[in-house]
Amino acid sequence: MSIESANAIELKGLTFKRGARNIFDNIDLYVPRGKVTGIMGPSGCGKTTLLRLIAAQLKPEQGEVWVNGQNLPKLSRPDLFDARKQFGVLFQSGALFTDLTVFENVAFPLRVHTKLSDELIRDIVLMKLQAVGLRGAIELMPDELSGGMKRRVALARAIALDPDILLYDEPFVGQDPIAKGVLVRLIRLLNDALGITSVVVSHDLAETASIADYLYVLGDSQVLGQGTPEDLMKSDNPRVQQFMQGRPDGPVPFHFAAPDYKEDLLGVRHG
Amino acid sequence: MAKQSVAERIQLFGRSGLMVVQAMGVAGVVLVHALLGRRGAGSSVHLLIKQLYSVGVLSLAIIVVSGLFIGMVLALQGYTILVDFGSEQAVGQMVALTLLRELGPVVTALLFAGRAGSALTAEIGNMKSTEQLSSLEMIGVDPLKYIVAPRLWAGFISMPLLAAIFSVVGIWGGAMVAVDWLGVYEGSYWGNMLASVDFQDDVVNGVIKSLVFAFVVTWIAVFQGYNCVPNSEGISRATTRTVVYASLAVLGLDFILTALMFGDF
Secondary structure (H helix, E strand, O other): OOOOOOEEEEEEEEEEEEOOEEEEEEEEEEEEOOOEEEEEOOOOOOHHHHHHHHOOOOOOOEEEEEEOOEEHHHOOHHHHHHHHHHEEEEOOOOOOOOOOOHHHHHHHHHHHHOOOOHHHHHHHHHHHHHHOOOHHHOOOOHHHOOHHHHHHHHHHHHOOOOOOEEEEEOOOOOOOHHHHHHHHHHHHHHHHHHOOEEEEEOOOHHHHHHHOOEEEEEEOOEEEEEEOHHHHHOOOOHHHHHHHHOOOOOOOOOOOOOOOHHHHHHOOOOO | OOOOOHHHHHHHHHHHHHHHHHHHHHHHHHHHHHHOOOOOOOOOHHHHHHHHHHHHHHHHHHHHHHHHHHHHHHHHHHHHHHHHHOOHHHHHHHHHHHHHHHHHHHHHHHHHHHHHHHHHHHHHHHHHHOOHHHHHHHHOOOHHHHHHHHHHHHHHHHHHHHHHHHHHHHHHHHHHHHHHHOOOOHHHHHHHHHHHOOHHHHHHHHHHHHHHHHHHHHHHHHHHHHOOOOOHHHHHHHHHHHHHHHHHHHHHHHHHHHHHHHOOO
16 A cells, blocks of 8 residues: 555454454455545443554554554554654543643643744644634633633644644534534544544434545444445445334444343342 | 473473563663664653652652651660660761661652552553653654653653762761750761761762662563553552562662672672
């Protein structure tokens, strides 16, 4: 795969296990360059795990993770840390450094990876904060921000080094409608304005479908369906349909696997 | 829970043994990665100075106060016993030797584990649970170099210094009680001390002990934080484990070191 390939990220034959449980079983997943790709699926299907595999924070049992021409799991620890500079990641919690101000948080990647002068760093930080609309919060501490603002500061930090690829881990969870709208707009805007590749991991159907150019639906350690949001809405896979329509019961059962209900009520107690 | 057969119990015992060995292996890898190899992005002396302050300088108060009281108690107890034999003049050497050889390094290490070790574990554990360590990794900064290494070095550097301060303050507190209060002749308090304390045997051995304790306590503290289960229960367990393991390790190692240094084999 060359750097100019149409895909920024290619997962090939990926298998990952937690204990005896198969999280992913031999899946292939391609993320087109310059597009917003949504990765969806019910909670607990391994979406966040997939992000961590892409960023090589977890090593797969089998398979390859190609990012811009490098197979990340095969890199040495120092090379891996170098390779990670091409990523910006927005964690679910924001993960701001609590002992640093908003300014220092956004300046952090610039300080550790560049030798820019203080004035230049200040200008870049101001521009990044302006992009997320929080230039006025520059002197605040993370504790003084609301959840939505924290996520926007984290986003400013994630784009500080102008990454090639932005990974979003559940960006809409726990956000009010206004904050959600802001984030949807920002994700689209940053993707198009900076020409980067975005991967949005989420189970918020409406928001993700509204910005994604391409969608994957995960479940059962497999890729259940893929395509544009419109394609998936028309999918004939009943599991994809259940997810896209948000039906509580269907091929994905409402009940977690359990012994027979009657037997459980009348039978011998556990313990 | 169903009753376990003997075979299952043996299996459980074996598994916990393997887990201990595995944890020690991981701890070793963490240590090697943190201290050896090329410098990571973002490492700087500035980080070490910040940690020296929070680990070392902020522990000064508890070390000075404890040292003072322990020195005073030693002088008081020593005097009441020695005066029966008419040798209360030896109280200075008794206080000094006890502090330099044993109590200085050991009590400092125990207090350090409680004051600074638990704080290190809780801080690193909290960073882990709020994904700050993950986000450092994703920014391309190795948390072992950026977070763990400066804390380890700060512990190594500050604990022997704290132990020295502890002993000095203790000897001074002993003098206050013995000389100013109980009326031991000042010349014999200091003179006997000077005559009997040997630089190599007592002072250097005490410093060696302190260095070993510093290494073990800080290592346990940062590893427990780095390796904790990232939720509030996991952090509280890890903090407890830091204090318990570090204290036991210090007391056990103290016996071994004392036997090696002063034992007559």
